[in-house]
Amino acid sequence: MADQAMWERVDEYFGAKLLGSDEALDAASAASEAAGLPAIAVSPLQGRLLKLIARSIRARNVLEIGTLGGYSTICLGRSVAPDGRVLSLEYEPRHAQVARTSIDAAGLSSVVEVRVGRALDLLPGVRDDGIGPFDLVFIDADKQSNADYADWAIRLAHPGTVIIVDNVVRDGRVADPADPSPDAQGTRRMLDALEADERLDATAIQTVGVKGYDGFLYAVVR
Ligand code: SAH
Ligand code: DHB
Ligand code: MG
Secondary structure, three states, X not given: OOOHHHHHHHHHHHHXXXXXXXXXXXXXXXXXXXXXXXXXXXXXXXXXXXXXXHHHOOOOEEEEEOOOOOHHHHHHHHHHOXXXXXXXXXXXXXXXXXXXXXXXXXXXXXXXXEEEOOHHHHHHHHHHHOOOXXXXXXXXXXXXXXXHHHHHHHHOEEEEEEEEEEOOOOOXXXXXXXXXXXXXXXXXXXXXXXXXXXXXXXXXXXXXXXXXXXXXXXXXXX
């Protein structure tokens, strides 16, 4: 039976074979840690997956909800550079500041914009600015708002837009209606909304690795 230690060994193995060393991402992780930000960024292999998905769909215009220290933002920024853009929304000014510094150091300051505020307060302005529609939306902030974020993502989309939501499994808690955690409840509310939503086709994929047992929702707007 596989366990956390084995998942980490396998992530390490794939990382060594497939990722190589990456100064900007290593520096972004180190800066996040030094600043005391929580160690909850996507894993290196997951960050590569985001970059490859963005590249596969030739994304030019990406929206991220939840920047933290900019790790996933840098992965996405690289996939759209040099002429694309990534807009990332972050509630904590301190997180945004750490992220901006790492994004600059990665050479992506002309590609990435970080806006500070509650995402639900910022999204109307994103709509009114007319900088959409987005080709890819990565939702990775407070999970209580996932239903609202998914709805905003669809409204800021075009047919074919890919929407990815992080952390939808959470050790399996998502499938337990009695689980009281606001995260699980929020993600279940999103699934309830998507069940009746004719605007997209979606799947969900369970993952294991350095971040434990979790998963992604992956959707394409019709
Ligand atoms: N995408 C990042 C990790 C994001 S962690 C990566 O993989 O590298 C989640 C982030 O969402 C945190 O920085 C947190 O401050 C932010 N957040 C929490 N609530 C938010 C809200 N209401 N609006 C915007 N950001 C929020
Ligand atoms: C955690 C992980 C995440 O990827 C995230 O976005 C938020 C929290 C966690 O492990 O607690
Ligand atoms: Mg996450």
